[in-house]
Structure formats: structure tokens, C-alpha cells
Amino acid sequence: MLKGTLEGVVLTALSTKPTHGYEIVGWLRERGFEDVAEGTVYALLVRIEQRGLVDVTRVPSDKGPSRKVYSVNDLGQEYINEFWATWDTLANRLEAINRGRSR
Amino acid sequence: MLKGTLEGVVLTALSTKPTHGYEIVGWLRERGFEDVAEGTVYALLVRIEQRGLVDVTRVPSDKGPSRKVYSVNDLGQEYINEFWATWDTLANRLEAINRGRSR
DNA sequence: CGCCGGTACCTAGTTTGGCTAAGTACCACT
DNA sequence: AGTGGTACTTAGCCAAACTAGGTACCGGCG
Structure with missing residues (x-):
């Protein structure tokens, strides 16, 4: 069910703090x-x-191989905004259906 | 981004009122x-x-070919419950991330 | 010294669940 | 006979998740 949302989530994470894959996983x-x-x-x-x-920038690490640090650019920020907009409308639609369902 | 949610939505629709594909599309x-x-x-x-x-039951239609009317059974209802549970936790997680993002 | 665990990244192949783009067929009406 | 609305089906594509590995760097420990 996650499909498509992960990208938005990860980009959002990167937009608040540029970092590398391994840390993203932990995050x-x-x-x-x-x-x-x-x-x-x-x-x-x-x-x-x-x-x-x-x-992307390569940053050496003292604890292992060098890191690939990702930071969101303007295009990415645009994508993030669109992502949250579509998420919002989807969430609203789903919420409406959930309210209407028989339990 | 819809991926995976459509199923839950359609099943929920069918649980409130068993019906056929064509009507589901309209719904x-x-x-x-x-x-x-x-x-x-x-x-x-x-x-x-x-x-x-x-x-599934076949039901003749006076406006076209016979309809395949779908009704949710116990297993389906179980699936629906699980679906909304996972949706809920996902929505909460996303909401938390959305609140935390820089705009 | 060798190896192990944690760090860090990459890849190949599969599955899922959307999509397009058709095609079939029934029926009523003109 | 043809058109348009109803109703279902199929084949093939594609994105994005998954599994299940592999590679490599580093510090610390026996």
C-alpha cells in the first residue's frame, strides 16, 4: 500500500536534512x-x-565506505509540494469513504 | 500513489452494497x-x-449484457478491516512527517 | 595478523497493481 | 442497419515495491 508514498517521504526527509542512504533507512x-x-x-x-x-555529493566516512549525500534541489522541492498535495486529496477521499462504511 | 488502496476502497463499496463492475466505476x-x-x-x-x-452472482440486465454482481464475504470483510487499520497507521505516519516538514 | 561486526552501497530478478488500448457483446432506439 | 449506452474481458506495458544476495571500507578484538 506504500507504493508511491515512499519517494515523497524520503524526499521530504532529505529536504529537512541532506543525508545518505544508510541514515535514511534508520530514519x-x-x-x-x-x-x-x-x-x-x-x-x-x-x-x-x-x-x-x-x-549528490560524496562524503568520506570514518566508520566505513564513503557516503553519498543527497540534497533536494528546486525540482525536488516542487515534487515534494505536489506529492503532499496529492496525498492530501487522496487522504480526504479515503477518509470520506471510511466514514461512510458499515462496521 | 493509489496503488493498493483501490482494492480496499472497492471492497468497502461492495460491503455497503453488492453491485457490479460498471456501477463500481461510476461510484x-x-x-x-x-x-x-x-x-x-x-x-x-x-x-x-x-x-x-x-x-459472485450473475444477474440479467434489461439495458445490456448480464451483470456480475459481487458481494463481500467474511474473508473479504476481514480484509476490509485490516485494510483500514493499515491505512490508518500509514495515514498517521505520513501526517506526522508532513507536520514536521519545512515549507 | 585475520576475521568479525557495523557501516555503506549496489545489483539482478520477481511480484504487484496500476495503466493503455483494444475487443466482444447485449440492448434500445431511430 | 447503425449508433450509443451498458457491461465485461483481454493482452501487454510499466513503475515501484520486494527478495536475496554481493561488494567494500573500517575499527577492534583475540
Whole structure:
């Protein structure tokens, strides 16, 4: 059911604080997305990079291999705004249906 | 972004009133899902039937070919409950992230 | 020194569930 | 006979999740 929302979520995370994939995974876990696979996140990051929604810089780490730090650019910010707008209308529609259902 | 939610929505619709595919499409259109393709709905109906979430009866129509009327069974109702539960937690998580984002 | 665990990233292949774009067929009405 | 609304079906595509690995860097420990 998550489909499509993960991208918006990750971009939103990156917009408040540019960071790298491994940390994003941890950030997601803290927010209830426990069973999002690492591979999913990395694939997603590749995708948003290819679409030009984020800028990337390599940053060395003292605890392991160098990190790819992603930061949201203008196009990405635009995407984020649209994402939350569509999320909002979808949530409203669903809420209306949920209220009307028989329980 | 709709992915996965359509099923729950359609099943919920069917749980309040058993009906056929063509009417479901209209029902969806009235509730903001204007651009859900007919093919999508019929494919979805086949899916939920194969999973045993609905029972089907053929009902003749005086305006066209006979209708396949779907009604939600116990298993389907269970699915609906789970669907709204997961939707709820997802919506809460998203809302929390949305509140926290920089605008 | 070697290896283990944590950090960090990447890939191939599959499944799911949308989409388009057709086609079929029934019926009423003109 | 043809048109338009009703009603269902199918084949094939694509995005985005998933599984299930692999690679590599680093510090610390025996």
C-alpha cells in the first residue's frame, strides 16, 4: 500500500536534512517503516537522482565506505509540494469513504 | 500513489452494497477517482474474486449484457478491516512527517 | 595478523497493481 | 442497419515495491 508514498517521504526527509542512504533507512525505521528493505531505499535514491530531483555529493566516512549525500534541489522541492498535495486529496477521499462504511 | 488502496476502497463499496463492475466505476468517479480506468476496476474484481474475498452472482440486465454482481464475504470483510487499520497507521505516519516538514 | 561486526552501497530478478488500448457483446432506439 | 449506452474481458506495458544476495571500507578484538 506504500507504493508511491515512499519517494515523497524520503524526499521530504532529505529536504529537512541532506543525508545518505544508510541514515535514511534508520530514519525510516524510527518512523514506523520498519520493514522497508535497504535495497528498496537505495533503488529509490538512484531513481530520484536520475530524475534530477536531488543533488549528490560524496562524503568520506570514518566508520566505513564513503557516503553519498543527497540534497533536494528546486525540482525536488516542487515534487515534494505536489506529492503532499496529492496525498492530501487522496487522504480526504479515503477518509470520506471510511466514514461512510458499515462496521 | 493509489496503488493498493483501490482494492480496499472497492471492497468497502461492495460491503455497503453488492453491485457490479460498471456501477463500481461510476461510484468511484463520483468520489474523485475520475481517472481510474475501467480495465483497472475489472482486473481488480477478477483479483479479489480469485482470492475468495467476494461471492459472485450473475444477474440479467434489461439495458445490456448480464451483470456480475459481487458481494463481500467474511474473508473479504476481514480484509476490509485490516485494510483500514493499515491505512490508518500509514495515514498517521505520513501526517506526522508532513507536520514536521519545512515549507 | 585475520576475521568479525557495523557501516555503506549496489545489483539482478520477481511480484504487484496500476495503466493503455483494444475487443466482444447485449440492448434500445431511430 | 447503425449508433450509443451498458457491461465485461483481454493482452501487454510499466513503475515501484520486494527478495536475496554481493561488494567494500573500517575499527577492534583475540
